[in-house]
Amino acid sequence: MLIQGTTSGSIMSTALNIPCTIKSISLYNKTGGAIVTSVGIVVSGTDRYIFNANLAIMGTSGSSFYQLTDINVPAEAQILIVTSGSVDYVITVE
Numbered sequence: 001m002l003i004q005g006t007t008s009g010s011i012m013s014t015a016l017n018i019p020c021t022i023k024s025i026s027l028y029n030k031t032g033g034a035i036v037t038s039v040g041i042v043v044s045g046t047d048r049y050i051f052n053a054n055l056a057i058m059g060t061s062g063s064s065f066y067q068l069t070d071i072n073v074p075a076e077a078q079i080l081i082v083t084s085g086s087v088d089y090v091i092t093v094e
Contacts, residue, residue: 001093003079006030008086012042013079016093022050022071022079023092029063031085037065039091042078 001020003013008031027037040050050071073079073093081089 003091003093004089006086006088007081007083010080010082012081015076015078016073017075019075020073020093022069022073023094024069024090025065025067025092026090027065028088029061029085030088032061033085034063035083035085035087037081037083037085037087037089039089040080040082041071041073042080043074043076047080 005011025039027039029035041048050069079091079093081087
């Protein structure tokens with residue numbers, strides 16, 4: 001399953017109804033300058049951040065982040081993305 005889209009600020013997925021695994025995270029900076037983006041999960045209302053990606057490689061739009069992962073996510077958890085700019089995201093979940 002892919003969870004994908006564009007956000008500025010924050011976005012949270014609907015609750016995942018079965019345990020799953022986050023296999024990869026891809027972020028693309030659409031803002032004109034450097035941004036910081038955090039990806040995490042929310043379990044029972046508590047934020048648990050997994051990655052902080054500083055998308056400032058060039059300090060301009062177009063910087064990106066890609067990470068292969070093997071993160072187990074419990075049932076009823078939600079995936080949370082918080083960013084200081086505009087970012088495209090693709091999260092692969094199995």
